[in-house]
Amino acid sequence: MIPTDALREIDKLLGPRGYLDRPEDLTLYEYDGSVDKAKPELVVFPQSAEQVVTLVQIAREHRIPIVGRGAGTGLSGGVIARAGGIIISFARMNRIVEIDLANERAVLEPGVVNLEITQAVDRDGYFYAPDPSSQKACTIGGNVSENAGGPHTLAYGVTTNHVLGIETVLPDGTPMTVGGKSLDLPGYDLTGLLTGSEGTMVLVTNITVRLMRAPELVKTLLAIYDTVDDCASSVAEITARAITPAAIEMLDGVMLRMVEEATHAGYPMDAAAVLLIELEGLKEAVEEQLQQIEDVCNCCHAREVRIAKSALERELLWKGRKNAFGAVGRVSPAYYVQDGVVPRTKIAPTLREIHKISQKYGLTISNIFHAGDGNMHPIILFNHRKEGELERAKAAGDEILRFCIEQGGSITGEHGVGMEKMELIGEQFSGETLDMIARFKKLFDPQCRLNPGKMLPTGKGCMEIRQPAATQI
Numbered sequence: 001m002i003p004t005d006a007l008r009e010i011d012k013l014l015g016p017r018g019y020l021d022r023p024e025d026l027t028l029y030e031y032d033g034s035v036d037k038a039k040p041e042l043v044v045f046p047q048s049a050e051q052v053v054t055l056v057q058i059a060r061e062h063r064i065p066i067v068g069r070g071a072g073t074g075l076s077g078g079v080i081a082r083a084g085g086i087i088i089s090f091a092r093m094n095r096i097v098e099i100d101l102a103n104e105r106a107v108l109e110p111g112v113v114n115l116e117i118t119q120a121v122d123r124d125g126y127f128y129a130p131d132p133s134s135q136k137a138c139t140i141g142g143n144v145s146e147n148a149g150g151p152h153t154l155a156y157g158v159t160t161n162h163v164l165g166i167e168t169v170l171p172d173g174t175p176m177t178v179g180g181k182s183l184d185l186p187g188y189d190l191t192g193l194l195t196g197s198e199g200t201m202v203l204v205t206n207i208t209v210r211l212m213r214a215p216e217l218v219k220t221l222l223a224i225y226d227t228v229d230d231c232a233s234s235v236a237e238i239t240a241r242a243i244t245p246a247a248i249e250m251l252d253g254v255m256l257r258m259v260e261e262a263t264h265a266g267y268p269m270d271a272a273a274v275l276l277i278e279l280e281g282l283k284e285a286v287e288e289q290l291q292q293i294e295d296v297c298n299c300c301h302a303r304e305v306r307i308a309k310s311a312l313e314r315e316l317l318w319k320g321r322k323n324a325f326g327a328v329g330r331v332s333p334a335y336y337v338q339d340g341v342v343p344r345t346k347i348a349p350t351l352r353e354i355h356k357i358s359q360k361y362g363l364t365i366s367n368i369f370h371a372g373d374g375n376m377h378p379i380i381l382f383n384h385r386k387e388g389e390l391e392r393a394k395a396a397g398d399e400i401l402r403f404c405i406e407q408g409g410s411i412t413g414e415h416g417v418g419m420e421k422m423e424l425i426g427e428q429f430s431g432e433t434l435d436m437i438a439r440f441k442k443l444f445d446p447q448c449r450l451n452p453g454k455m456l457p458t459g460k461g462c463m464e465i466r467q468p469a470a471t472q473i
Helices: 004-014 023-029 049-061 114-124 140-146 190-194 228-240 253-263 283-299 311-322 324-329 344-361 389-406 431-444
Strands: 042-044 066-069 086-089 096-100 105-108 163-169 175-179 203-210 217-225 247-252 273-281 304-307 334-337 365-370 378-382
Touching (some): 066 140, 175 190, 228 247, 228 283, 253 273, 253 311, 253 365, 273 311, 283 304, 324 334, 324 378, 378 389
Parallel strands (some): 042 086
Antiparallel strands (some): 105 203, 217 304, 247 365
């Protein structure tokens, strides 16, 4: 329970409409986009960095755990309050503070929705590059915490490549600014360290990002294949020929049929797999790459290569990709999204292994992923009302990630470790590396009150603070 004195201070700071404490309201904040749940004891809605500082100071005084939360679209349990305590929601800190087109910068509060950044500058010929599939809902603060990616990060890089500075609050309530509008500030790259730290070291209250000029020409292709192996081979061949598209997305037959039934985007229902490829840049360079890409796809036995003839057709193809998770929801009562990474040359064997795991556990697994950088997103369909299916889905997900490690890959490319993969990270890194990560965590958060029970395996993390290691959630 939140101490009465603490609740009284919070009420004085935020007013009665500045927090939620009724059980029925707290239920809305017990989950994110993953499959685990835990209910917080209080959800607060600060409207300024100063209020965040005061809230953190109150929590420190009463030794209350804190979890920062954006839109709750994360897929690894990163904003679940495993140890109870307070969720600090940044939903009301959603101002675009400054647009500086002359220096190609924007300054944002953490509750700004990702897509709103591009919408604020696109009429001036600029955009914000990282574009997660949830960009219509996810917020920049959550993107910074998870180091989010997206389809177009193949060419442009992930969030950390576009964040120049952040204003933060340490777990003891001390404000701290790292980085800024200028490039290559002296000293340690603390902005890089804290971007992707999953809310375990600081709370982010202000972000400076890089804006980019819109390309002169954009071309989108849909390559259609009768076998998954031919589709996967095309990705490796594109890389081998030193071609770097803005995006290469792959959908297998199971996924593209769900997508097409939901969005009518023009995906062929009888294909085994498709590649959605986008080229951006100067007109001459794009047209040259367009021909090279067509040649690669044809050499790898593509049945057909379609080029979007209009902006509307291009937008429809991307609508299918971006709304894929919603399409799955029409078919299955629940699904479990994974986020492993393998080298591009290992995509085909990884897809074959995923098929074997699907058969082993008796669950349908569809695939839609950032093929250009080997970031796999197998989606495991299950019915949580059927006894044992959730457990089988989790076991299948763990097997897929272990295979990714064996192939020289990673357990996450953009969704983060959170609570979902905190035990598997022990198979990714050596004990010495995990100890160093834990030392960084405790350097910033010695009392382990900031997002406890995330990222590090039980025993190396902070689960001992409020929750025994054996407790199941």
